[in-house]
Amino acid sequence: MAWFALVVAGLLEVVWATALKHTHGFTRFWPSVLAVTTAAFSFFMLAWAMKSLPAGAAYAVWVGIGAVGVVIAGIVTMQENADPARLFFLALIVVGIIGLRLVEH
Template sequence: MAWILLVLAAMLEIVWATALERSDGFTRLWPAVIGVATAALSLVILTFVLRSLPMGTAYAVWVGLGALGVAVAGIVALGESAAPARLLCLALILVGVIGLRILDG
């Protein structure tokens, strides 16, 4: 259950980062509200995950999946670079997350 919650918290990272980007520096109300609210919810879920998983593993997976998701969202939705070297680095993040999951058992 902790791993499912951890993935959910990471998915919320994607939402809040995207919403804050859309808030135009907090000048647009609803994207800003969504961003702050989902950031808080993501953090709350992470605190529950930390009851069951080691801090280093949970935080690395939370940040890694969140960063990976935000980068993919940027490529797909915003036309950011999909250069092979960038995609390779993103794949390495995913490999690291998978490795942490396997090692945690």
């Protein structure tokens, strides 16, 4: 269950980080509400997962899911660059996330 909570926390990180881009420095109300609310839930879920998972692995997976997710969201919704080198390095992050999950006992 802790790994499920960690994945949810990572997905919520994608939401709040993407919403943060649309807050324009917290000058737009609804994107700001979305960013703050999902950030709070993301931190809560991360903290809950860390009750039974090692902090280093949990944090690395959370950041990795967030980083990969935000880059993909940028490519899909904000027409950010999707060149092969960028996708290769994203794949390395995914391999690292999977590796951390596989070696975790």
